[in-house]
Amino acid sequence: MRLTSRGRYAVSAMVDLARHGADEPVCVAAVARRQGISPAYLERLFRQLRQQGLLHSTRGARGGYRLGRGVARITVSDVLSAVGESLDATACGSPDGCRDDERCGTHGLWAGLTRHVEGYLGAITLAELDTQPVAAPTTLKSA
Amino acid sequence: MRLTSRGRYAVSAMVDLARHGADEPVCVAAVARRQGISPAYLERLFRQLRQQGLLHSTRGARGGYRLGRGVARITVSDVLSAVGESLDATACGSPDGCRDDERCGTHGLWAGLTRHVEGYLGAITLAELDTQPVAAPTTLKSA
């Protein structure tokens, strides 16, 4: 089970924007530098995030990116989904229903895991990550 | 976020053994056939599971594998760990402590996620999967 760096990059970058993008747009280069991400690669991620409405961009000199909506209304789950990093633990692809019982006795397990993770990440917003930088959200209300 | 088929294979195979290995050892070929897994590949997985004590093997004709201990004392987490599929969502590698605040504001998030998933998968044993083949363990007590 693996969380790729794409997902981590995306979330880190969004938190970065939450912190530094209050007054004016932030350019890719600045975020990339602060977060230690390849600028070209980060740009590709921003593309996806923008297309999902999580980012708003301004072109031209002094342009850059800002969050598409308030920090309290962007969840970690939103961000991961936008960059194609949401979890689907099931093999069958579909979150429910599986023809072969003998082979898919574990289907329910993976579907449950998927929901469990989704519930967790869907309950954490950028606001939490911004104001509580290091503290681990251990005792967060789980769905 | 991705669960590789290695993890799914391992769990499916263990459930298969729980069902068919009550009386006598089950050979790799039989499990592979039932679960639709490449026999050679499954054998490699069984190697790992045995080395972790989750399986017990009998060599020679009519030999095969059996569970290393009771179904109620083998969790999904055990199985995934044995085949190297346990989740560590943190980038830093260490479940806690991170030097760079600016870059690792999300560290706590991933550490929390790791614990959350671990708690879920650590609470489900092969016994549950065996007796409740298809039903999704949605409302399971989460750690």
Added chain:
DNA sequence: TATAATCCCGACTTTGAAAGTCGGGAATAA
């Protein structure tokens, strides 16, 4: 004692997606 079944093992190849790169086009502030 042979033979077939089975576990056992390391090393190898294949495959596919993540990670990262590149060159050029379009918009805009100064």
Added chain:
DNA sequence: TTATTCCCGACTTTCAAAGTCGGGATTATA
């Protein structure tokens, strides 16, 4: 007009998962 920045598709590189292979060791059984 120029520098800055977003925008885009296509491309290469990298790496681990997935799968294969050949041979050795053990044991029930005929």
